[in-house]
Amino acid sequence: MIKEAVILAAGIGNRLKEKTKNMPKGFLEFDGIPIVEWSIQKLLGIGIEKIIIGTGHCHSMYDNLIKKYPLIKTVYNGAYKETGSMETLCVCAKEITSDFLLLESDLIYDNIGLSVLVNDVHRDVVLASGETNSGDEVYLQTYFSDKERVLQDLSKDKTKISCKHEELVGITKLSQKVLSLVCNYEKENKNTIFKLDYEQAMVFVSKSIPIYVHKIENYLWGEIDDICHLEMAKTFIFPKIIESENTRKIRREILLNPGPATTTDAIKYAQVCPDICPREKEFGEVMKWICNELTSLVASTGEYTTVLFGGSGTAADEVMISSCIPKNGHILIVDNGSYGARLAKIASIYKLNLTIFKSSTCDPIDINELERKFKTNEYTHLGIVYHETTTGLLNPLNIICPLAKKYNIVTIVDAVSAYAGIPMDLEKLGIDFMASASNKNIQSIAGVCFIICRKVELEKTKVFSMRNYYLNLYDQYNYFEKNSQTRFTPPVQILYALRQAILETKTETIEKRYQRYIECWKILVNALKKLNLKMVVKEENQSHLITAIYNPNNPKFSFEILYDFAHERSFTIYPGKIDNTFRIANIGDIKPREMERFVEILEKYLNSIK
Ligand code: PLP
Ligand code: MG
Ligand code: MG
Numbered sequence: 001m002i003k004e005a006v007i008l009a010a011g012i013g014n015r016l017k018e019k020t021k022n023m024p025k026g027f028l029e030f031d032g033i034p035i036v037e038w039s040i041q042k043l044l045g046i047g048i049e050k051i052i053i054g055t056g057h058c059h060s061m062y063d064n065l066i067k068k069y070p071l072i073k074t075v076y077n078g079a080y081k082e083t084g085s086m087e088t089l090c091v092c093a094k095e096i097t098s099d100f101l102l103l104e105s106d107l108i109y110d111n112i113g114l115s116v117l118v119n120d121v122h123r124d125v126v127l128a129s130g131e132t133n134s135g136d137e138v139y140l141q142t143y144f145s146d147k148e149r150v151l152q153d154l155s156k157d158k159t160k161i162s163c164k165h166e167e168l169v170g171i172t173k174l175s176q177k178v179l180s181l182v183c184n185y186e187k188e189n190k191n192t193i194f195k196l197d198y199e200q201a202m203v204f205v206s207k208s209i210p211i212y213v214h215k216i217e218n219y220l221w222g223e224i225d226d227i228c229h230l231e232m233a234k235t236f237i238f239p240k241i242i243e244s245e246n247t248r249k250i251r252r253e254i255l256l257n258p259g260p261a262t263t264t265d266a267i268k269y270a271q272v273c274p275d276i277c278p279r280e281k282e283f284g285e286v287m288k289w290i291c292n293e294l295t296s297l298v299a300s301t302g303e304y305t306t307v308l309f310g311g312s313g314t315a316a317d318e319v320m321i322s323s324c325i326p327k328n329g330h331i332l333i334v335d336n337g338s339y340g341a342r343l344a345k346i347a348s349i350y351k352l353n354l355t356i357f358k359s360s361t362c363d364p365i366d367i368n369e370l371e372r373k374f375k376t377n378e379y380t381h382l383g384i385v386y387h388e389t390t391t392g393l394l395n396p397l398n399i400i401c402p403l404a405k406k407y408n409i410v411t412i413v414d415a416v417s418a419y420a421g422i423p424m425d426l427e428k429l430g431i432d433f434m435a436s437a438s439n440k441n442i443q444s445i446a447g448v449c450f451i452i453c454r455k456v457e458l459e460k461t462k463v464f465s466m467r468n469y470y471l472n473l474y475d476q477y478n479y480f481e482k483n484s485q486t487r488f489t490p491p492v493q494i495l496y497a498l499r500q501a502i503l504e505t506k507t508e509t510i511e512k513r514y515q516r517y518i519e520c521w522k523i524l525v526n527a528l529k530k531l532n533l534k535m536v537v538k539e540e541n542q543s544h545l546i547t548a549i550y551n552p553n554n555p556k557f558s559f560e561i562l563y564d565f566a567h568e569r570s571f572t573i574y575p576g577k578i579d580n581t582f583r584i585a586n587i588g589d590i591k592p593r594e595m596e597r598f599v600e601i602l603e604k605y606l607n608s609i610k
Helices: 014-020 035-045 059-065 085-093 112-119 176-189 198-206 227-246 265-270 281-296 313-323 338-349 367-375 397-406 455-463 473-483 492-508 510-530 559-567 592-608
Strands: 004-009 050-055 072-076 100-104 107-109 125-129 139-145 148-155 167-174 212-216 221-223 304-310 331-335 354-358 381-385 410-414 433-437 448-454 546-550 581-585
Touching: 004 035, 004 085, 014 227, 035 050, 035 059, 035 100, 035 107, 035 265, 035 492, 050 059, 050 085, 059 072, 072 085, 085 176, 085 198, 100 112, 107 167, 107 227, 112 125, 112 167, 112 212, 139 167, 148 198, 148 212, 167 176, 167 221, 176 198, 221 227, 265 492, 281 304, 281 448, 281 473, 281 492, 304 313, 304 455, 304 473, 313 338, 313 410, 313 433, 313 448, 313 473, 331 338, 331 367, 338 354, 338 381, 338 410, 354 367, 367 397, 381 397, 397 410, 448 455, 448 473, 448 492, 455 473, 492 510, 510 546, 510 592, 559 592
Parallel strands: 004 050, 004 100, 050 072, 125 212, 331 354, 331 381, 381 410, 410 433
Antiparallel strands: 100 167, 107 221, 125 167, 139 148, 304 448, 433 448, 546 581
16 A cells, blocks of 8 residues: 655746746646645545655745645755755655655646556556657657566657657656665766756666556646646646546535535545455554554543444444443443433443433533432443434533542543544543544544543453453454454455545544534524524534434424435435434535535525425
């Protein structure tokens, strides 16, 4: 799997004159977005987790991009004026830890080229196109080895190349081995070849290790080195790239149910990957990375760890309830909605010593009453839902869990519909075990659930007698720690999608995601007020991730008809869990303008039954 990319962006861009006097070429804009950002987004879209940008001219502009894209690492080539692209690549080499994609910063391109390279069976591959007539072509001389093209030479000088039908694009996949050879070549020739570029170094290395050439005859791309290229790119190439990429878009459905939520196309496509045995080291690394990152989003990896299971959110709840309480334990479960009731149901099926703390599903928990329970010293564990999706009530765990900890009670939290949507810090919240699933606010597809555990509490469960097998938390944790494999077959493709979702979450950040969700929620709430629809939970007690709404006081109202009316317009709404209500969630990859479209639909329907 390719996880790293390098963008060579040190050049001055002399030929663009005034346009690049005070900025690098990568900041030329197309549709208001700098070309380097187009590139970053395309790389992110195929699962690249680290982008190293080799900078020189106006390097601080690239450094500033890190705020927006934390996956970027910039490396400065201080000698950029006197050296060529090969020196910039050498400077970047110390940051490169695996096979990687190498790109030039002045390219616009169809993202299919990236997929083609990633999927090419060879590790060292140069992307080529047919003739572009750009006026600045780098022609490739190739030879065939086993029916595959291998790089032999390249030149802008037509007379030096016998076949002029293959042009270098400037996107390449390279192995660590070839990287070290091109860097050696540069070291040896630094003093004799002026401004050595990486292409020449590849030609040299290809003599000993074949660098393959993958040609896409009608590939859409353009390199921007002068005003003429820029004009051509803007008027002819860029619109075609957009059109071509749009042909691969997947029909967008806006899910306003509380998960599975709307996902990006990159997440949908991340499931389409080469077959791999899940016992393969590479896959173990992917799972370790996922666990680490899921933990890091809410806690320190020193104190906490994540354990993965195939299954939905309920499976994670069942893992915690059936694995974390010793035989002589006594769990107090707060039931203020369906999911709290579900925790209690699971506990009763496993015949745990259980007490239920019943509370309203619309109003806040009486904390004093709860503390009185804690004070009795009867309870070893507390089970509670963070965000009660039944009504959208948010339980104040920031008060409840630290209070439970004060009485030495282990806290077990269903954060299925809160995690990754609401910023949280497990240590500060006093959470020992927390469950969530892939298809909620982390915005991936359904099929994986996970438990984030305080390590010291997890270790204590080692000696608990097992009530379960597949769902046993300690066994799953221990086996994975030792083998970097799950005990049983993991849902491979779903984990690749989850990996992509984590990359997107890190780029957006949970804080900004929460703000986006709230922005959507506000649009909904303002519309509800205008339409005179009443909410079940007071605004200040809501999660702002889902809203339970009373049906309007109009006998003509039908949830089913509203559902169909919205569904025909690509919006999926959700029935209520309590009588006479329906629910609208605002999680997933949804945009405020989409919520605006939904409230128009709602208004239109309500007007139709007036
Ligand atoms: N817990 C909470 C708070 C939920 O909102 C949900 C689902 O909406 C679940 C548990 C159960 O998740 P699943 O349906 O994935 O089993
Ligand atoms: Mg070039
Ligand atoms: Mg160029």
